[in-house]
Amino acid sequence: MASNEMHRATPFVLLAVLFTPPSASARADSSAFGTPSVKGDAKAGYATISWSAPKQATKQAVSFELQHARNASFGDAKLRYRGPHQASMLSGLPDGTHYFRVRSLGKGGQPLASWSKPASFVVAHHSRRFALTLFGMGALVFALIVVFLLSTKSHPASASRGDR
Amino acid sequence: VDATGAILSGQTAWMLVAVFSVLWVALGYFWGRKTKSLDGHMLADRNVGLALGTATAVATWITSNTTMLAPQFALQMGIWGMLAYCTAATGLFLFAPMARRIRTLMPNGFTSGEFFRLRFGKEAWLLFLAISLFYAFTWLVSMAIAGGVLLQALSGIPYRAGMSVILLVCTLYTLFGGLKAVIGTDLIQSLIILIGIVAVAIATLGQADLGQVHTLLAQKRPALLDAFFPAALMAIFNNLLFGLGEVFHSNVWWSRAFAMRPGVGERAYKLAGVLWLPVPIVAGFIALAAPALDINIPQVNMVAPLVAAKLLGAGGAIMVFIVVFSSLASSIDSLLASTSDLITQDVVGGLIRPGASEELLKRASSWVTIGLSFAAWLVCLGENRDLATVLFRAGPLVGSAIWPVIHGLYRNTTNPTGVTSAMVAGSVAGLWAYYTLGWYTASLIGTVVSMLIVLSTSKLAPRPFDWALLDPQRAD
Numbered sequence: 001m002a003s004n005e006m007h008r009a010t011p012f013v014l015l016a017v018l019f020t021p022p023s024a025s026a027r028a029d030s031s032a033f034g035t036p037s038v039k040g041d042a043k044a045g046y047a048t049i050s051w052s053a054p055k056q057a058t059k060q061a062v063s064f065e066l067q068h069a070r071n072a073s074f075g076d077a078k079l080r081y082r083g084p085h086q087a088s089m090l091s092g093l094p095d096g097t098h099y100f101r102v103r104s105l106g107k108g109g110q111p112l113a114s115w116s117k118p119a120s121f122v123v124a125h126h127s128r129r130f131a132l133t134l135f136g137m138g139a140l141v142f143a144l145i146v147v148f149l150l151s152t153k154s155h156p157a158s159a160s161r162g163d164r
Numbered sequence: 165v166d167a168t169g170a171i172l173s174g175q176t177a178w179m180l181v182a183v184f185s186v187l188w189v190a191l192g193y194f195w196g197r198k199t200k201s202l203d204g205h206m207l208a209d210r211n212v213g214l215a216l217g218t219a220t221a222v223a224t225w226i227t228s229n230t231t232m233l234a235p236q237f238a239l240q241m242g243i244w245g246m247l248a249y250c251t252a253a254t255g256l257f258l259f260a261p262m263a264r265r266i267r268t269l270m271p272n273g274f275t276s277g278e279f280f281r282l283r284f285g286k287e288a289w290l291l292f293l294a295i296s297l298f299y300a301f302t303w304l305v306s307m308a309i310a311g312g313v314l315l316q317a318l319s320g321i322p323y324r325a326g327m328s329v330i331l332l333v334c335t336l337y338t339l340f341g342g343l344k345a346v347i348g349t350d351l352i353q354s355l356i357i358l359i360g361i362v363a364v365a366i367a368t369l370g371q372a373d374l375g376q377v378h379t380l381l382a383q384k385r386p387a388l389l390d391a392f393f394p395a396a397l398m399a400i401f402n403n404l405l406f407g408l409g410e411v412f413h414s415n416v417w418w419s420r421a422f423a424m425r426p427g428v429g430e431r432a433y434k435l436a437g438v439l440w441l442p443v444p445i446v447a448g449f450i451a452l453a454a455p456a457l458d459i460n461i462p463q464v465n466m467v468a469p470l471v472a473a474k475l476l477g478a479g480g481a482i483m484v485f486i487v488v489f490s491s492l493a494s495s496i497d498s499l500l501a502s503t504s505d506l507i508t509q510d511v512v513g514g515l516i517r518p519g520a521s522e523e524l525l526k527r528a529s530s531w532v533t534i535g536l537s538f539a540a541w542l543v544c545l546g547e548n549r550d551l552a553t554v555l556f557r558a559g560p561l562v563g564s565a566i567w568p569v570i571h572g573l574y575r576n577t578t579n580p581t582g583v584t585s586a587m588v589a590g591s592v593a594g595l596w597a598y599y600t601l602g603w604y605t606a607s608l609i610g611t612v613v614s615m616l617i618v619l620s621t622s623k624l625a626p627r628p629f630d631w632a633l634l635d636p637q638r639a640d
Contacts, residue, residue: 043602044395045387046240048464087462091240092387126602131394138401138608141615142254145408145570149258152265152574 036066036100036119045123046091051102051116053086062107069099072118093123171473171481177319180485181326185333188493191352192337192345202522205342205529206274206505207423216347217424217432221256222439223350223494224416226357227307231491232314234444235451235467237399242381242388244396246448251404255411256437262412263421263429265573269634271426276418276569277510282634283572284580291587293510295565296413299558300503301540304496306555308544311492318469318485327544330489334496335537338504339530343423346497353490358439360487364468365446367475372453380456388452399604402559406607409562412569416502504533556603560594560610561587567611567618575622576629582621590614 040047049066066081066088067074081088082105098121104112199205212220230249238246270279277296281289312327337345381388411417421429451467459474461467469488472480508529513520520528568583594610601609 041240041395041602044240044604048462050462081460083460085460085462089239089461089464090385092242092385092390094387126394126398128392128394131392131397134605134608135397135401137612138398138405141608141612142401142404144615145258145566148570148574149261152261 035117036102038100038119038121040121042121042123043126045093045095045125046089047093047098047121048087048089049080049100049102049119050087053102053104053113063105063109064102065105065111066100066102067115069118070096072097072099072120074099074101074115074118093121095123095125097122171469172319172478172485174320176482177315177321177485180482181315181321181329181489184486184489184493185329188333188349189336189340191349192339192341194341195344195348196341199342199344202526202529204344205526206501206508207419208343208347210423210425212347212420212424212428214428214432214435216351217420217428218435218439219351219354220347220420220498221417221433221436223354223357223491224420224498225252225256225436225440226354226443226491227495230440230443231357231361231447231468231488232310232466234447236464237403238448238451239388239454239461239464239467241396241399242385242390242393242452244391244393244400245388246445246452248396248399248403249444249448250441251400252407252410252444253437253441254404255407256433256440258408259411259417259421260430260433260437262570262573263417263424263433264427266418266421267424267426267429269573269631270422272635272637273422274419274509275506276413276415277506277514279418279572279634280568281510281514282636283629284568284578284583288568288580288584288587289510289514291584292413292565292568293506295558295561295587295591296415296506297503299410299414299555299562300416300499300506301536302555302558304499304503304536304540305543307492307496307499308540311489311496312544314469314488314492315485317463317466318481318488324545328541330492330496331537331541331544334493334500335533338497338500339533343419343501346501347423349497350494353494354439356490357487357494358443360483361443361446363483364450364472364476364480367480368450368453368471371475372456377449377453377456381452384455395602395604398602398608402604402606402608405563405566405611406559409559409564409566409607409611413562413565414502415506416498419502419505500533500537504529504536507532507536557595557598557606559603559607560598561591563594563607563610564588564590564614567615571618571622576631577622577626578618578629579621579625579627582618582625585621586614586617589617 036049036051038047038049051064053064063083064081064086065079067077068080068090069075069077080090099118100121101115101118103115106112203209234246234249237249241248266273266279273279277289277293280292308327308331311330312323315321315326315330316323337349341348378389387393424432447468450471454461454467454471457471457474459470461470469484472484476483508525512528512532513525517524564587568578568586572578572583590610590613593613594606597609598606
């Protein structure tokens with residue numbers, strides 16, 4: 001009886017778990033004004049960097065620049081995006097800390113303001129060994145399903161409806 | 165493309181929505197006008213042939229996820245990510261022989277829930293209903309949300325207006341025409357989608373050949389070409405098993421197996437897999453070409469529309485809009501129809517009014533379709549646009565149903581208590597993996613746990629079953 005009640009209650013427990021708000025897998029430091037926000041999956045090395053400029057700057061700005069660096073001083077900075085969008089998705093990021101900063105540009109391409117405060121995003125991929133273990137496990141389960149379905153063609157239980 | 169990413173004017177978009185809405189509803193009315201029986205409404209008189217059967221399977225499986233999420237996988241996880249999405253075709257291939265078996269064992273069957281009830285008893289059936297209805301409803305909601313978001317992103321049509329129109333149109337023609345209308349419109353929609361995808365692929369190859377894409381990716385995002393990209397490696401079989409779980413358990417696919425003529429199902433599902441497979445490959449390649457073409461991606465699920473608009477201009481934008489509208493409609497209508505069947509047959513006919521007449525069930529089916537659509541609409545009105553992520557949490561749940569379905573279909577020794585325990589334990593373990601290891605492990609863990617329980621309990625405590633019980637009319 002207790003077992004039956006547990007089985008009946010289980011769907012509702014599962015539903016409660018399923019509808020809990022999602023937790024961001026990684027969030028970098030961000031502020032409401034000008035500092036980029038970074039959301040992504042640190043274990044898979046991808047993130048979307050978005051930003052909002054002060055209202056005054058937004059009126060004058062025709063484009064934005066996004067820089068990406070591996071050290072906080074931006075000595076090795078690379079331009080990742082220049083254009084009107086206020087977000088950019090980057091993927092394939094290697095392990096380590098990544099820094100991002102943005103600034104707005106006017107009609108002639110001149111900077112309208114100094115760089116924003118940098119946002120950081122720490123990437124730490126799963127270990128290759130762990131990934132290969134799960135890959136192998138998945139391959140084994142899939143192989144078992146295929147073998148099971150193929151074996152049913154010769155299995156007596158699938159030959160007709162009325163056996164046993 | 166403006167600063168918000170819109171690639172089409174609102175006026176043009178509304179005109180396209182109006183034209184296709186009128187077309188789908190008129191066809192639904194035309195195809196459904198002579199349908200009188202419950203079999204006719206729910207299962208198209210169980211007389212669907214190879215062409216329509218194949219088309220409806222292809223169109224239903226090409227969701228907005230195929231055109232939006234496959235490119236997203238490729239952009240996030242590279243080559244393996246693209247292949248991971250393609251593995252969803254395996255669900256159609258492996259379901260093909262199962263469709264024949266289902267049709268043979270249950271010639272008068274209506275739903276996958278009915279199979280669970282007759283095969284495993286009430287406990288497993290109720291748990292299965294909870295899992296299946298949760299999956300179907302989140303899929304429906306995620307499609308409607310995707311519809312609103314995408315129409316807004318593509319053309320500036322307000323989210324609530326776009327989402328409401330697409331739900332309303334699909335509800336109307338499903339209501340008028342039942343499965344006949346769904347399958348008929350699926351044929352047209354699948355042709356539109358396939359032609360559109362091929363055109364975008366040709367245009368992409370015209371501006372960026374494979375060698376160029378590879379070279380630029382190696383320079384700009386080398387990890388996307390890494391054969392040992394950890395998350396992508398894990399995603400491959402996880403996504404494959406998610407796809408198997410979706411197809412094996414869902415009434416969307418079972419109802420088509422019941423609806424196709426004897427001997428048609430197996431060939432139709434195999435052909436559908438062959439036709440579906442190139443779509444995510446093309447969509448994924450388009451995404452990988454984006455960095456090579458210097459296209460900024462402000463919203464990750466907008467890769468394909470942005471690349472198409474850049475390469476094909478205004479014509480491309482219109483084509484993408486029609487493809488997106490068709491792929492959304494072809495999935496929403498199928499979900500509405502098959503989930504309504506599941507609720508009508510299993511909840512109304514099985515729990516609320518056992519032994520209800522065919523006439524009562526047919527009327528109930530219409531009200532259930534309206535109610536389901538209305539409930540989805542209410543959820544979609546909310547501010548939470550992240551509900552699409554809830555669909556991924558259904559991965560371990562449907563993964564845990566794979567072995568109960570296949571073992572129960574082919575072995576007459578499956579232990580019903582083992583099946584219930586397998587679905588509970590598989591779901592719980594998979595959800596744990598979702599939150600602790602990452603979404604790309606959840607279905608795999610759920611499937612493994614469920615498999616071990618089903619196989620061990622059936623071996624240690626086999627429960628003999630008479631296959632004739634799956635066809636109560638004949639057994640009587």
